[in-house]
Amino acid sequence: MGAPHVLFAAWIRRHPLRAYVLLAGALSWNYWLALLALGWRVAPGSDATHLPGLAGPAVAALLVTACAEGEAGWRALWQRCRRWPSPPGRTLVLALSPLIAGAAVFAARALVTGQLPAWAQFKAYPGLPADGSWPAVVLVALLLNGFGEELGWRGFLLRRLAASQGPRRAALIVAGVWALWHLPLFWLHAGMAAMVGPMLLGWAGGLVAGSLLLGWLFLATDSVLVVAVWHTAFNFMVATPPGHGAVAIVLNAAVVVAAVRVWRAWPR
Template sequence: MSSLIRSHPLTAFFTLACALSWLGWLNYVLSNQGLGVIDTDYPAVLGTTQLLGVLPGAYLGPIGSALIVTAVTDGRAGLRAWAGRLFRWRVGARWYAVALLAVPAGLLVVGAVFAGGRIAAPTLLGAYLPVLVLQLVTTGLAEEPGWRDFALSRLQQRYSPLKSAAILGPVWAVWHYPLFLTDWAEGNRGWAGLLAFTVFCVSFNVVMSWMFNRTNESLPLSMLMHVSVNTFVSVLWPDLFPSLAGVAIPVMSVGSVVAALAIIAVTRGRLGRPAVERPSVPAERHAAPLHSR
């Protein structure tokens, strides 16, 4: 098993991330909050069953798999490098503004367009920051050390940034699929919701890749950008756009596709990753003179 992981670290990570999380979610999927196969109810904590139903499997998957595969393939040195990006907070202030404000601003614009300019006053604005912090240590910490810190970093060592994003985005989406059988996907179940969510993951992963590269692979900034989406949609979206409550994911996917295409165009597909400089080769080479003894 160790030899197999060393030979195919990315395949091993993707397989373990999905397998461990899906195993951790199995009881939740079968419970009354899912398919109702077993007569089990998950209690609501802070108004949601997801903390007890989703979070254990989320922690088992991406971050747990990244820890296992890094330890097997790179040992202690690799673990230090992997964990080091988690504490890479020293990034320009403008990138914190992008992570914290650009996503809500973008969602506000796209929501207003689809709502015909009708924006209601938010009643839970004071809950935004506490929920953001909670999301940071739950969703952000569970996912980003795996998807971006481990997978994206390794993918970009082998492939172009755009190809790396194209590989990671669908896997990130598929990892979520079992949750569409539970109340996690309330209002977005069915093939239409699944397709819209997949489009969102694939396109928003381009945005996340750009942020990761532009901030020198700072994991905290990736976490902040990720949870900015979750927090805005869960706290502010229902109040701001009551007419769009049931179509949040499709609307978000449109905005995400526009943002991804803009980033691809502006960066020419580099997604913020510096081009590798190749050593210059002289235009003309002269044969070395032959010396006779």
Template sequence: MTEPPRNRLRRQPGAPLRRALPLREIAFFVLVAYALAWAVHAPLLLGGTGPDDPAYGLAATVYMFTPAVAAAAVTLFVWRPSGFARALGLAARGSWRRAGGYSLLAFALMPLLGFAAALAAGLVGAVRLDLVDFSGLREVLPDFVPDLAAAMPDSGFPWAAFLAALGVVLVSSVPALVLAFGEELGWRGYLLPRLLPLGVWPALAVSGAVWGLWHAPQLLIQYLHGGFDGAQVALFLVFCVVAGVVIGWFRLASGSVWPAVLAHGANNALNTIGFVTLSAAGSPVDGLLYPGGLGGLVGLGVLGAVAAVLALTGRLRVRDFDRVRTGGGAEEPATA
């Protein structure tokens, strides 16, 4: 009688294999992404350039593609899966209809959460709302649609001008989506699935923390020039972890990186619509409590509530663990 190989797993039929965490791979990815991020900002830090300088905006644009470069490098030269596009979620793991549905949900959810945050901020007294004359909205509409804004009715919600301005904002959000792709190909396309051997919640938390700390060069420049104080820096890092749960859910649930791209891009470009629409003209903002959009403690609370709903409804249980992690490609060696 021969002894079975010791490295073979004993498991119940249908139980997921326990995969080894690819530490060398992940370390390579993080090192490349962070090194490129600091390299892009090094001239600004050495030259004392502040966030108001055009050079900062240019560096920020280049910098947002550093996770994509790191993801491509680790996938091509270290991981080497059987299919590049599927491994990074560029090709949907399931049906394209499913990925498309989650993409539409992701693009709509972040602006809607911005409305929820504005209402919550009004309830706690962080901002003044104007739900009668919509003075804050009327103040900014001429910047987007001057002809229609001039013909706004004296009272009530200015629907025609608002919808025209919304169209302008949606078109102008395309660059934000392109920049979000540069980040999401790294954070949720590559990193999150490769961390899944830790478990779903640890993978979401670690990937969010890595995402947050990658912002260190920008946060340092903001801090040095008075843009952020220490409390705001800490709050931003927590925001990345909590927002990473929501954005990561889109990646895991859809099997595609595109919903995560749309969620991230919509958050960057559209989540202040609610604040602009509902707040009163000249309403004070608080950088820590609620600066607008999904920022501050109020925005963090709204995102935390969404994460709690996902958890309580079982939406964060990945049923197709191996295929999410490997991108649906060839099986990898299992570990006991």
């Protein structure tokens, strides 16, 4: 019999998707459950942060890729993390579409209320100190929330599933795994704990729609960078204080509408 680590590496090479899902969950859940065991909660004014746990999918993707595909797999993954497809202007509009749509919603609301949210309010990103500098907040959110999730969910899991299952079914499978992965956050994160109840159905539907839309965006561009920017931009619009309430509802509804169009356009 071989050494345990050799047998484990061989199992990963035979079952990369199964290994990825288990490893991504283990990495994220271990961190989040440790915070819960210590009695910490992520809430405004709290020193706790859930953000390092968001990097679990990316770390799992890197580890499984290294084991299953070696250096060639790492190089391909790195290319997807830095690819910005042509035409660059169109790609920029796609990647920043949550900011563009959010700005339109805020402008429309200002016509009624006469008020625009303070720029500094958008820095109150969940899990980060509100007094951080703008470059630091954006960089940490992009690395841990954007790349931390999208390198794994789209850059690894969706890409492999779509090759065998087709884009529709692959996006739905990713949505299911993605939803289960969030479970500890409903106890750890005050904002997500507030959704337990009827709002949870809306959250689940929005996540499925987001999986379809992000799946289409990734498969259309083959770029982790594009979907990471989109994911981060969307969270700045809906997860920070100015986006709570009506703005989040409007933007989530727009994602659902876009996801329906993706579903109809994709082959079975």
